[in-house]
Amino acid sequence: MIDPDDADRPGSPAPGGADWWRRAVLYQVYVRSFADSDGDGVGDLPGLRRHLPVLVELGVDALWITPFYRSPMADHGYDVADHRDVDPLFGRLADLDALLAEAAAAGLRVLVDLVPNHSSAAHPAFVEALAAPPGDPRRALYVFRDGRGPDGAAPPNNWRSVFGGPAWTRVPDGQWYLHLFDAAQPDWNWSHPAVRADHEATLRFWLDRGVDGFRIDVSHGLVKDAELRDNPPGVDLEPDSGFRDEAEPHVWDQDGVHEIYRSWRTLTEGYTARDGRARVLIGETWVSDPVRLARYVRPDELHLTFSFSLLGAPFTSSAWRAAIDAERDALGAVGAAATWVLANHDVVRPVGRYGGGAVGERRARAALLTMLALPGVAVLYQGDELALPQVEVAPADRRDPVWTRSGGTSAGRDGARVPMPWSGDAPPYGFSADGVRPWLPQPADWAARTVLAQAADPMSTWLLVRGALTLRRSLPHLRGDELRWRDDVPAGCLAFDRLPPVSGAEPGSASASGHTAGTATSVGPSGMTCVMATDGPVRLAISGRLALASGPVGYDGATLDLPADTTVWVAPPAP
Incomplete structure (x- = not known):
């Protein structure tokens, strides 16, 4: 192995100045499962702060932190009741401020998750909308409609929730409201100026506190078909289907989203112009056509958008080459960098996806090293650096709303969200205090997979990733x-x-x-x-x-x- 003598020091900011984000390594922190500081079995912001030195040693450039906002936790934080405060489960605003300061001192940028497609049903605006009568302006902030049929007992259209079941729920006065995800996550009406203004206020709130940018949840879903037309019949998508845009053309990837992102780009560029520090907008854009995907990263829109093609590609050389070429051709045409992804908190981990066991682990390591060699941005999901397998979570322990809304036909995403193993020979492996049961149970055979164990093993995935990130910085x-x-x-x-x-x-x-x-x-x-x-x-x-x-x-x-x-x-x- 090459031991480069011209490597940047660990923890130094990603090279590239204002364009650091074009070839950065972004590390996703699923905060519930990263590190628990207070012994309640749930990860939190102080726990993340405690482990910042490990991430600096690994060599990542930036963190993307999943939602830590006030929430009833129907979807583990992606049902946001107050986008401008920290939920007590995860800490306080002061903890977030301290995290930003410590990360900046260590050379790490920090992006936070923005959830603009929907709110929590506990959001004050939705509580007021439910209390208001049909036709009241307060209902116009969300998507309320009368039902179909003589008595309005049928949903307004045939749209399905990503989590399973209808995308509409009826309220006592007879109207229905739209929720593309759980019923506790009503969709905002993005044609309303107050919705746009409120989200811009949220962007400014966190930018003023020092964040380096945003990962935008469901970035392809904010705007819906203006007539709410039925989707084509006959397609029954599973909850874990990633690309849904072709089967549900009236729900996803509507042209109106681009106007929103142009306004956000202008907003963030204003901050960058004031102090020279680049702020980044990155979309979670599940759009299957690379050419349409590239529209989201035109020069005046988002800076980056996840390239999910490798995540869905089979482990064959032909499939990988086709996916890489398609993404690079489309994104290169608009001058954008590809943002490669092999895992996240919503999909089966690569070890499981590539066959499981020893074969799955070999393939996951090979895929990871190949992804890190590609031009552009690389995204690591916590645990990728440990080659963590997908966990078979017992039905009694499952917490994902996908499990309940699908009627138990889909196991949901819990198997990719099992808390990180840091040290020790038995659960909770340093994730929490000894004797504490994490919110999702960890396997009993993960002792050799902990960060501490792998840091001492010259053949470990952790050291493989650290070596790759060192070379990404040092080799021209x-x-x-x-x-x-x-x-x-x-x-x-x-x-x-x-x-x-x-x-x-x-x-x-x-x-x-x-x-x-x-x-x-x-x-x-x-x-x-x-x-x-x-x-x-x-x-x-x-x-x-x-x-x-x-x-x-x-x-x-x-x-x-x-x-x-x-x-x-x-x-x-x-x-």
Whole structure:
């Protein structure tokens, strides 16, 4: 393994100045499951503060923190009752202020979650709307409609909740309100100016406190079809379906969302202009067509949007190459960086998705190392750096509203949300005080998966990720946007060269964000090659130095023997 001597110090701000976000490593903190400081079994902001040094040592550039706002917790914080305060379950506003200060001192940026599609049913505005009669202006802040049929007993249309069941709930006076998620999460009416003004006030509230940006929940869903037309019949989506836009064309990806994000971009750029510190807007945009996805990151809209194509791609070289090309072509056309994702709190963890057990873990490590070699932004979900598996949570312990709304037909997302193991030989593995039962139970066999155990194991995923993040900072080949596919490799093998930034090309320019055409036949003195074997072992001639490997390989500096489900980074030969 290469030990770069020109690496930036751990914890230094992500390189790139005002454009730091174009190639940052973003670490998602699911705050409920990260670290519990007060012994109630639920993670909190002081617990996160306690572990900031570990994240600095790992080498991430920025944190995305899931909602910590006041909430009844029907959907674990994504049902927000007050977007400008901290729920006592997670701490106080003073804890958030201290976290921002300590993170900044350590060189970490902090993005917080904004949930603009819906509120909690306990939000004061919705409580007032329910108390008001039909036609009252207070109801216009949400989507209330009369039902269909002679007595209005049928929902206004055929829309379905993402969590299962109808997307409409009837209130005692006979009207129905829209909730694309749980009934405790009514959708805002984004055609109302007061809704827009209130959310802009929320943006300013947190920007004034020092956050570096926002992850925007359900960014493709705020605006609905103006006529609330029925979706095409015959499609029965599961709660864990990620891309729903093609099956539900009147719900998702409506053109009106772009006006909202243009106004938010103007707002955040105003803050940046005052102090030179870039604020970032990143969308959770489940849009299947990369060209339509790219519309969200045009120069005057969001800075970034998650690229979910790899998350849904099967573990084959052809599927990965097709997904990478489609995203890069579409995003490059608007000068945007790709934001690669393999996991988050809503989907099955990669180890489980790739087959589980030893095979799933090998593939998860290989996929992670390949993703970290790609140009653009990489997103780590807490536990990715430990290769945590998907947990089979017993029905009696499940807490996800997907489980209840689906009538028990979907296990929900709890298996990806089991609390982090930090140290020790038994639950709660340092997540909470000894003897405390976490809000979701941890497996009894995670002792070797704790952060402390993996930090001492030279073959661990934690050290693999730390090494990869060090090289992302230090190797010039990984600093630009250039990627060149290698077609001189066997079938079932994905290989590409990373090249230093083109001289004089600014990030986001056509030459910096487009592909480099042609087929590579050797690693040039300025290139670094990533090779992933997906369909079986491969042997190929490649000169250089082994920088990193996701598993055991054979390499003599000229010939590489790469087992199946393994990725390597090969750096140029020593001068």
